[in-house]
Amino acid sequence: ATTLPRAFNAYIEGLGTLWKDDPDTLRVEVSKREKTEEAIALFESAVAIDPAYALAHGALGEALVESYEPPDDQLRLPRAAAAALASSLDGRLASPHFTMGRIHRLRHEYDEARVELNLALEIDPLHLPARCELALLGVDLDDTESAESVYLEAIGLREKHWWCYYKLAIFYHDTGRDSQAIEWLTRASEVAPDNPDMYSALGVI
Numbered sequence: 001a002t003t004l005p006r007a008f009n010a011y012i013e014g015l016g017t018l019w020k021d022d023p024d025t026l027r028v029e030v031s032k033r034e035k036t037e038e039a040i041a042l043f044e045s046a047v048a049i050d051p052a053y054a055l056a057h058g059a060l061g062e063a064l065v066e067s068y069e070p071p072d073d074q075l076r077l078p079r080a081a082a083a084a085l086a087s088s089l090d091g092r093l094a095s096p097h098f099t100m101g102r103i104h105r106l107r108h109e110y111d112e113a114r115v116e117l118n119l120a121l122e123i124d125p126l127h128l129p130a131r132c133e134l135a136l137l138g139v140d141l142d143d144t145e146s147a148e149s150v151y152l153e154a155i156g157l158r159e160k161h162w163w164c165y166y167k168l169a170i171f172y173h174d175t176g177r178d179s180q181a182i183e184w185l186t187r188a189s190e191v192a193p194d195n196p197d198m199y200s201a202l203g204v205i
Helices: 005-018 033-049 054-066 076-087 095-106 110-123 128-140 144-157 162-174 178-191 196-204
Strands: 019-021 027-030
Touching: 005 033, 005 054, 033 054, 054 076, 054 095, 076 095, 095 110, 095 128, 110 128, 128 144, 128 162, 144 162, 162 178
Parallel strands: none
Antiparallel strands: 019 027
């Protein structure tokens, strides 16, 4: 937390710029690249005002990783790691471990990635992005059975959360199981009937 209103306002504005909230106020989808850059600037402003603001450091790290586009952004991951380290001073936050898990996975440091993502889940068992990152780690290691299990576990934790269904459907599509992808996209559309992403994805598959 911060006691400085300007830092707090910059942080909140950054979140509003970067993340689109679902009905449960869980951040699940990111904006376009230009919005990400705008959010990064806001988070940087927040930590410049209050260098001890762990939440803002954590959000900065997540945004930097989210906007990483190899091979041109070689400085972005070290900046994200530095932000995660600063936010880890508050041991109650899952964010720094999630960010470091993503960084390690992007660097193909899979054992380190798994350790960090599991630490994030120890702190926050409902951190769905960390679970999805673990699933992607399974895909990277050609362990699709493990990846599928992680997605299904996430659905078990949040049965009414459309994003889990959607991510599992995309996984099935990417692994050549389109009939299962359609099944889970249909379930996702039932959970979130007003979400146009479901119908767009169904049209593609």
